[in-house]
Amino acid sequence: MxxxxxxxxxxxxxxxxxNLKSIANETIKIIKSGLHNQNTGPDFLTAHLNINNxxxxxNVEIHINSSDWYxxxxxxxxxxxxxxxxxxxxHDTVIFMKNNQPLPxxxxxxxxxxxxxxxxxxxxxxxxxWILCENQINSVDTILINNWLEKLYLQRLERKSVFIKELLSxxxxxxxxxxxxxxxxxxxxxxxxxxxxxxxxxxxxxxLRKTRFNELQLSALLFGQAGFFEEEIENEYFIxxxxxxxxxxxxxxxxxxxNNLFQFFRMRPTNFPTIRIAQLVALFHKHQNxxxxxxxxxxxxxxxxxxxxxVNYFWKTHxxxxxxxKKSSKKITKSFIDLLLINTIIPLKYVYEKNRGxxxxxxxxxxxxxxxxxxxxxxxxxxxxxxxxxxxxxxxALLELKxxxxxxxxxxxxxxxxxxxxx
Numbered sequence: 001m002x003x004x005x006x007x008x009x010x011x012x013x014x015x016x017x018x019n020l021k022s023i024a025n026e027t028i029k030i031i032k033s034g035l036h037n038q039n040t041g042p043d044f045l046t047a048h049l050n051i052n053n054x055x056x057x058x059n060v061e062i063h064i065n066s067s068d069w070y071x072x073x074x075x076x077x078x079x080x081x082x083x084x085x086x087x088x089x090x091h092d093t094v095i096f097m098k099n100n101q102p103l104p105x106x107x108x109x110x111x112x113x114x115x116x117x118x119x120x121x122x123x124x125x126x127x128x129x130w131i132l133c134e135n136q137i138n139s140v141d142t143i144l145i146n147n148w149l150e151k152l153y154l155q156r157l158e159r160k161s162v163f164i165k166e167l168l169s170x171x172x173x174x175x176x177x178x179x180x181x182x183x184x185x186x187x188x189x190x191x192x193x194x195x196x197x198x199x200x201x202x203x204x205x206x207x208l209r210k211t212r213f214n215e216l217q218l219s220a221l222l223f224g225q226a227g228f229f230e231e232e233i234e235n236e237y238f239i240x241x242x243x244x245x246x247x248x249x250x251x252x253x254x255x256x257x258x259n260n261l262f263q264f265f266r267m268r269p270t271n272f273p274t275i276r277i278a279q280l281v282a283l284f285h286k287h288q289n290x291x292x293x294x295x296x297x298x299x300x301x302x303x304x305x306x307x308x309x310x311v312n313y314f315w316k317t318h319x320x321x322x323x324x325x326k327k328s329s330k331k332i333t334k335s336f337i338d339l340l341l342i343n344t345i346i347p348l349k350y351v352y353e354k355n356r357g358x359x360x361x362x363x364x365x366x367x368x369x370x371x372x373x374x375x376x377x378x379x380x381x382x383x384x385x386x387x388x389x390x391x392x393x394x395x396x397a398l399l400e401l402k403x404x405x406x407x408x409x410x411x412x413x414x415x416x417x418x419x420x421x422x423x
Contacts, residue, residue: 001089005120006062006108007043008412010087011036014421015111022104023091026052034060041079049085051104058084066105067093119421123411130381131406133420138386140419145387148415149397153368154361156400160347161354168351175352176291177205180284182344187276195261196276199226207252208284215285215312220244222277227259228321237314238321269319270330275311279332282309294345295352298363300370303345307337338371342392368393378402 009015010033020028027050034047042059049056059082063069066088074080086095086105095103126132137145164178171177181200188196202225211217223229224245229238248254262273269275286309287293297303311330319325346368353359371392373379379389382398389395404410411417 001064002124003062003064004412006064006087006089007036009108009112010044010060010062014116015108015113017111020106020111022051022085023107024102024104026104028085028104028106031055042083047084051085056084058082060085060087062087064089065093066091066095069095069103116421119423123417123420124409131385131402132409132411133416134385136420137416139423140416144415144419149394149401150365151415152397152400153365153393155404156396157347157350157364159400160343161351164348164351171205174205175348176209179291179294179344179348180205180208182348183283183340184280186340186344187280188273189271189276191263191267192261192273192276195257195263195273198257198261199277202257203252203254207248207254211248212284212288215281216240216244217248218285219278219281219312221248222281223274224249225254225256226262226273226277227256228274230256230259233321235321264320269325272319274318274320275315275330278311278315278330279309282311283307283332295349298367300341300367303341304334304337307332307340338392341371342368342374342396365393368396374399 013030013033017030020030022028029050031048031050032046034044037043037045043062044060046057047060049058049060059080061069061074061080061083063072063086066086068088069075069086070093074083081098083097083103086103087108088105089107089109091105091107095105097103123132123136126135131137164182167178167181168175171181181197184200185193185197188194199222203221207221208218211221220241223241229242229245233239249256264272284290287306290306293306294303297306309332315330317324317327346364350359350364369391373389373391374395376399378399379395382389382402387398389398401414401416405414405417411420
């Protein structure tokens with residue numbers, strides 16, 4: 001038995017509330033169970049209870065055993081002086097308040113439905129499993145699961161919003177700056193994401209705004225700030241960029257980061273930092289007002305067009321500055337654009353519209369559902385459990401479900417877990 005389960009029972013009144021009585025035989029009627037307190041202090045605040053035909057407004061504390069009150073030293077804490085009811089699973093000792101009167105105590109196990117308790121024990125009894133409900137999730141109604149996944153996707157957007165708002169705060173609410181930083185981070189993928197973010201924050205965005213009209217200058221800025229000119233390479237294009245960077249860095253008083261921060265080892269050449277930087281250059285050189293265009297764009301096909309850019313001719317025959325390779329376009333692929341939409345564009349649009357009070361959740365559902373489902377081990381595992389992921393909304397929601405509910409065993413906060421408890 002966990003205290004969290006008792007919170008769940010009390011919050012949703014999942015016990016017989018008729019003829020409810022304390023261990024001292026006092027009648028109890030729950031008018032309002034109170035506000036669930038997620039911080040320190042009593043578990044439920046400002047509850048409204050009728051105890052022995054007298055209305056009480058105060059706090060409720062919940063424990064497994066009554067004696068936990070003394071174990072947690074609540075008798076020494078002023079925050080617990082306004083407790084009007086002690087809810088416990090097992091009553092093993094009388095609790096006295098400062099006025100030497102016994103604290104009204106409800107022993108919950110006397111009023112709980114046996115089936116609910118059995119379902120709880122069944123759900124949490126498995127010690128080693130991928131998710132606790134893996135043998136039961138198929139019994140949950142598909143409509144309930146789909147509705148829950150939509151809520152989870154919104155939760156995921158909200159979680160991603162925290163980082164975006166932090167970037168906005170640090171950039172004086174400059175959405176263009178934050179777009180560049182987010183795109184840079186995602187162009188770096190998981191391995192180089194932090195390094196690319198650091199690159200994007202190593203100079204003021206105003207410098208990029210001034211150089212983006214000239215491809216050579218913009219290339220010099222990004223490759224130079226990434227530290228790629230620390231080496232000596234006998235290459236005409238490299239020397240040209242390095243000379244240009246020397247001028248820009250002196251003019252704007254820039255300091256590069258170290259190119260040792262960027263990983264090439266065991267990466268596909270198309271994901272080399274040099275290629276991703278070249279693509280960033282092409283994107284911001286082609287679109288002078290990229291943020292405005294992305295905000296106005298509604299269709300997936302139009303997003304693909306926006307990200308359809310040509311890298312400099314040099315990079316069509318190179319993956320690094322040193323070695324020439326077979327010619328290839330190095331265009332941004334649709335699958336990579338999908339990742340940018342999922343992790344950057346849609347979350348940023350969500351924050352922008354929400355800050356303006358114009359957010360329409362249905363529009364975001366429609367947009368994300370046009371993208372293919374991501375493929376990874378988590379999505380594959382859910383598929384083994386007959387939970388299909390037909391689009392990116394589903395895959396994003398399932399990632400949120402697994403990482404923030406299943407792994408943390410937060411079944412009591414999960415609509416699927418709640419449903420299984422009531423079966």
